[in-house]
Amino acid sequence: MSLILLHPDDNVLVLSAPIQTGQVLTIDGRAVTAQVDVGVGHKLARRALAVGDKVLKYGAPIGSITAPVPAGGHVHLHNMKSDYIASHTRQATGSEGH
Amino acid sequence: MAQAFQGYLRADGRKGVRNVVAVAYLVECAHHVARAIVTRSDDPDVHLIGFPGCYPNAYALKVMQAVTTHPNVGGVLLISLGCESFNREQLRTTIEASGRPVETLVIQESGGTAATIARGREAVARLQAVAGQTPVVPMDVSELVIGTICGGSDGTSGITANPAVGRAFDRLGAAGAACVFEETGELVGCETIMASRALTPELGLELERSVQKAEAYYTVMGYGSFAPGNAEGGLTTQEEKSMGAYSKSGSAPIVGILKPGDQPPSGGLYLLDVVPDGEPRFGFPNISDNAEIVELIACGAHMTLFTTGRGSVVGSAISPVIKICANPETYRKLSGDMDVDAGRIMEGRGTLDEVGTEIHDLVLAVAGGQRTVSEALGHQEFILTYKAFDPIGPACLPLRRAS
Numbered sequence: 001m002s003l004i005l006l007h008p009d010d011n012v013l014v015l016s017a018p019i020q021t022g023q024v025l026t027i028d029g030r031a032v033t034a035q036v037d038v039g040v041g042h043k044l045a046r047r048a049l050a051v052g053d054k055v056l057k058y059g060a061p062i063g064s065i066t067a068p069v070p071a072g073g074h075v076h077l078h079n080m081k082s083d084y085i086a087s088h089t090r091q092a093t094g095s096e097g098h
Numbered sequence: 099m100a101q102a103f104q105g106y107l108r109a110d111g112r113k114g115v116r117n118v119v120a121v122a123y124l125v126e127c128a129h130h131v132a133r134a135i136v137t138r139s140d141d142p143d144v145h146l147i148g149f150p151g152c153y154p155n156a157y158a159l160k161v162m163q164a165v166t167t168h169p170n171v172g173g174v175l176l177i178s179l180g181c182e183s184f185n186r187e188q189l190r191t192t193i194e195a196s197g198r199p200v201e202t203l204v205i206q207e208s209g210g211t212a213a214t215i216a217r218g219r220e221a222v223a224r225l226q227a228v229a230g231q232t233p234v235v236p237m238d239v240s241e242l243v244i245g246t247i248c249g250g251s252d253g254t255s256g257i258t259a260n261p262a263v264g265r266a267f268d269r270l271g272a273a274g275a276a277c278v279f280e281e282t283g284e285l286v287g288c289e290t291i292m293a294s295r296a297l298t299p300e301l302g303l304e305l306e307r308s309v310q311k312a313e314a315y316y317t318v319m320g321y322g323s324f325a326p327g328n329a330e331g332g333l334t335t336q337e338e339k340s341m342g343a344y345s346k347s348g349s350a351p352i353v354g355i356l357k358p359g360d361q362p363p364s365g366g367l368y369l370l371d372v373v374p375d376g377e378p379r380f381g382f383p384n385i386s387d388n389a390e391i392v393e394l395i396a397c398g399a400h401m402t403l404f405t406t407g408r409g410s411v412v413g414s415a416i417s418p419v420i421k422i423c424a425n426p427e428t429y430r431k432l433s434g435d436m437d438v439d440a441g442r443i444m445e446g447r448g449t450l451d452e453v454g455t456e457i458h459d460l461v462l463a464v465a466g467g468q469r470t471v472s473e474a475l476g477h478q479e480f481i482l483t484y485k486a487f488d489p490i491g492p493a494c495l496p497l498r499r500a501s
Binding site: 004006014015016017039040041042043055057058060061062063075076077080081082083084085086087 | 252253254255256257286287288291313316317321322324328329331332333334335336337338341342345407425426427444445
């Protein structure tokens with residue numbers, strides 16, 4: 001068990017252990033091959049997500065998709081954004097907030 | 099199981115779980131002298147606190163009044179440079195009125211650094227002698243105020259440590275303890291869900307307003323309450339972090355809103371609104387986690403439940419901090435800084451109920467005198483900065499209004 005579904009309505013799953021590139025995971029009965037290394041606590045798409053889709057975790061919206069994500073894809077800063085306040089990274093600190 | 103333990107009965111009737119002598123600097127210029135007095139006292143129950151600013155601030159005075167008359171405090175030494183604008187006379191009067199021993203040393207009138215340190219050490223010895231006479235009496239869980247905060251959150255926090263604290267809060271609150279959760283900036287996105295748990299519709303409206311205020315404030319600041327480490331740990335957005343943070347509050351009804359320095363008038367679950375009122379003036383609402391811990395202590399918190407994913411190591415002056423580690427990988431790296439391994443839930447080595455029970459039982463043990471890991475390591479962080487608040491409105495405390 002390395003993927004956690006926190007709420008039946010969710011379209012993302014949470015990793016309870018890190019995964020390596022090429023590792024085969026089973027999501028809702030389908031085999032998916034990991035495209036990148038992803039750490040514990042990060043999110044994978046439960047199914048393919050399109051631009052504008054709300055990301056659901058804990059059964060609640062936690063942001064919107066900004067780039068298409070295949071089923072099993074890593075969902076993070078590169079393909080989703082807040083519907084409230086922009087997030088920032090250490091690299092972006094000091095530049096204009098985005 | 100036994101819910102009672104021994105506490106320190108203060109002259110004002112409040113009961114503490116520690117017997118601390120606080121040495122307080124009233125401006126940064128007095129910080130070194132105060133620190134030297136504390137360091138040379140070399141006693142785990144002599145703590146350094148203070149306010150660095152030279153300009154007056156009503157919030158800072160209120161918080162200093164609240165922490166120096168906290169039930170865990172048995173005596174206070176005030177260290178003033180002499181020319182700062184902090185109202186040391188009013189602070190001293192407040193401490194005296196609480197029945198606690200207090201002494202003041204003004205560096206400019208005490209012969210400077212070396213002489214003030216020497217006199218300060220003598221003063222601490224006198225204060226400890228008086229504090230040592232404090233009656234020890236039975237204390238019940240219903241007399242406790244418990245705070246909670248998350249720091250260094252990651253994608254595990256909202257799955258393990260935070261909901262486990264929620265379970266502990268549900269039990270402690272049901273037993274009559276006042277349980278306080280906070281950081282409205284980390285509740286952005288859950289305001290509607292939270293409002294539905296309010297004791298009254300008017301309080302629900304105030305809860306929503308407090309989060310809207312936080313969102314507006316942080317938007318002006320240019321950053322949410324979201325650090326780079328949060329993203330490295332798998333959290334992507336403010337509202338995702340919020341949903342995880344919110345689970346610390348458990349499932350009980352929310353009975354009121356406090357602002358820093360307000361004391362909860364009853365048991366039950368309270369939200370502490372830490373975001374300043376009015377136009378943003380003094381920068382970020384909480385420049386680091388300990389600023390929030392100090393505000394929880396100013397609301398009477400006897401101890402603070404601190405959940406962390408990335409791995410905070412801090413403790414606090416005045417009130418113990420219990421650190422609950424959400425991430426199993428972090429726990430393996432920093433087990434010497436953690437009180438509770440909640441990350442085991444992630445690896446199927448424990449359940450939320452089991453960890454919730456462990457936290458609950460540890461709260462009672464720490465109330466009974468058991469040192470937390472951060473206490474044993476000597477962590478006594480304290481930070482207080484400029485803020486401005488309006489008093490809470492009548493809708494914020496429906497229980498006080500009803501009584």
